[in-house]
Amino acid sequence: MKKDFSSLLVTTDVTVKDVLAALDKNGKGVVFLVDHDQIMRGLLTDSDMRRALLKGASISDPAELYMNRDFVSGTLPKDKPENITLLNEKICSLPILNPSGRVVDLLRLTDLWRLPVMEPVLKGREMEYVLDCLNTNWISSQGKYVEQFEEKFRTYISTDHALSVSNGTVALHLAMAALGIGRGDEVIIPDLTFIAPASMTVLCGAKPVFVDVDRSTWTIDPENIEVHITPRTKAIIVVHLYGHPCEMDPIMEIARRHGLYVIEDCAEALGAEYKGRKVGAIGDVGTFSFFANKVITTGEGGMLTTSNPELYNTLRLLRDHGMSREKRYWHLVAGFNYRLTNLQAAIGLAQLERxxxxxxxxxxxxxxxxxxxxxxxxxxxxxxxxxxxxxxxxxxxxxxxxxxxxxxxxxxxxxxxxxxxxxxxxxxxxxxxxxxxxxxxxxxxxxxxxxxxxxxxxxxxxxxxxxxxxxxxxxxxxxxxxxxxxxxxxxxx
Ligand SMILES: Cc1ncc(COP(=O)(O)O)c(C=O)c1O
Structure with missing residues (x-):
């Protein structure tokens, strides 16, 4: 079908008012000015018109007075690389001209195919499980999917416990709170990471101490850790950055020698392994994120893993308002509500299956x-x-x-x-x-x-x-x- 560009075209003898009306009507932010042989002579954009009016142009002025004669155009076929590379933040709409100079097509930046850095794939049983939650009314943080997701996750990582939470940031907060990290403590963190480990340290009242990363792993440099340890150091948060595990043996050795906890931030590394062991199963506690750009997603969501039963109990207590598991509405400590919903866990389970x-x-x-x-x-x-x-x-x-x-x-x-x-x-x-x-x-x-x-x-x-x-x-x-x-x-x- 032949394309209709009539709403983009005005003749060179129209007024500023006519151009404004054409812009308003076509909604594309640009009009092309053509002569009576339909040869393109110039163009005017929304911004050109705004600038002209601010400088005192009258709406009855000939539009030609303000027209860009020095315009950039492309040639057929519309999608060829040369045309695409002409587009940029300034040139968002490119007229495509035939050899006689007539407009035959339009290439817009916004029309181009886009490849995202990361997008979720929800093609497994996500819909089925979510519908099950909706049909059974189990939409809050209790329900079978929370338990199944945690159990499957625990098995996948090979830890004794997994505890779901509302996102990867609160997973870090909860881990530090459960380990008793607070005012006056220092926590060692790699300098190159997403901010969450450092901001959660600050929000716990402790001080983040940054350590440079190793150029060959992009993760915390074990050789650089010890010089940063002081009597106040309580923990090391390692971040398995961009999916590559940290060098865990020397890190664990240093931590054990100095009596420090190791928190593995595995937000970016679900499934990664260090010497055959899954990350999240090596330190005292692992934290994961299921934000939509992660390897598996629940929209927002997170998980903690540990093989320390006492730590698990504290994590669970703090996650659930500090409420006793034996006596409802009896609160043993001041806690959070950091729970994942059954709806999210339903998605998580279907994702983990894949x-x-x-x-x-x-x-x-x-x-x-x-x-x-x-x-x-x-x-x-x-x-x-x-x-x-x-x-x-x-x-x-x-x-x-x-x-x-x-x-x-x-x-x-x-x-x-x-x-x-x-x-x-x-x-x-x-x-x-x-x-x-x-x-x-x-x-x-x-x-x-x-x-x-x-x-x-x-x-x-x-x-x-x-x-x-x-x-x-x-x-x-x-x-x-x-x-x-x-x-x-x-x-x-
Ligand atoms: C290393 C790291 N830690 C923690 C987080 C926080 O996870 P969330 O976005 O689920 O809060 C992210 C998120 O991208 C991350 O990359």
Missing amino acids: IDDFLRYRGEVVSRYSAQLKDVEGIVLPPQKEWAKNIYWLYSILVDKEATGIDRDTLMGHLSVHGIDTRPLFYPLHKQPPFPDEADNSFPNADWLSSCGLSLPTSNNIKLEDVDKVCAVICSATKNKSLFRKYEFGKDS
Whole structure:
């Protein structure tokens, strides 16, 4: 069917008022001005009109007075790479002209296919279990799915206990509260991580003490921990960052020698293993997140794992208002309500039923990325120690500006214009406003990783062809044009 662009076109002899009316009607934020042979002569955007009116333009003025004559246009076919790369934050709508200069199509940034960094896959029994909750009225934090989810999780991680909570942040808060961490205590935390371990430490009244990360694992550097231990140190929170486990043996050895607790923040690493043991089963307590961008999701949600029965009882007591399990409404301590609902647990159970499939497929995705990016000069692949099973929560790379000829942020912009969402690595904690005491300390590895790292799309269902597109755009944006594998933009399989 022939496309109708009439609402986008006005003739060059119209007034400002006519252009405003056309903009109002087409809602696309732009009109193209054509002569009587339908040849495009210029364009006007919403912003152009706003600026003109502010400068004193009258609505009866000829629109031609304000028209952009120096406009950017594309050629057919609309979706070819050259056209797509012309789009950016300023040029959001590109007129596509035929050889005579007539408008034959329109390419808009918002119309482009987009590949998210991470999206949930809810194609198992989620709906069935949630409907069961709705049909039976078990929608709050009691019900069979909470128990089943916890039991399946406990078995999966190989710990004696698993306790579900409302998210990964409160899991950390609960862990610290149950371990008695509070005012006057210090907690060792990697400088490169999502903020939750540090902010929960602060909210417990304790002081976070940052330790630089290891360049080869991106996680806390065990060799750097001991110099930060003081008589006030109570715990080490290790973060298995981006799915790669921390080097646990030396960390556990240091912790035991100094009488410190180890909290494993496994929010990004469900299924990851250190020397064959699942993360979350190695320290005193493990914490997990089921936010929608995690390997499995419950929307919002979290879990704690431990094999210490006393700790489990305290965690459970504090999670449930500090209420006695024998005597209802009798509160042994002041506690929280950090429970997960049966509805969320229903989703979690269905997700956990698919974890092996998710991780198997992620392995294929990772191989596909690595095979294509390993020879791109200046691109450093994600860490993979011989003792580690990395689950690559987000496949993240480092960009060496000198070797690639492009800096990380420009590469992200380039990928974005091609419809590919990415994320920079976390900002080092010592640079962030809540931690002024750490601002002058030196964390060269965290600084370096944060300055040049980015995460690429890694959903559980990302198509391998889409991985190829991401790699092709990276190759074409760097000095490695020869590695650019041809594919057709816009043809989403
Ligand atoms: C390392 C780490 N810890 C904790 C959290 C907090 O989890 P939630 O978002 O479920 O509160 C996250 C979330 O992304 C995380 O990445």
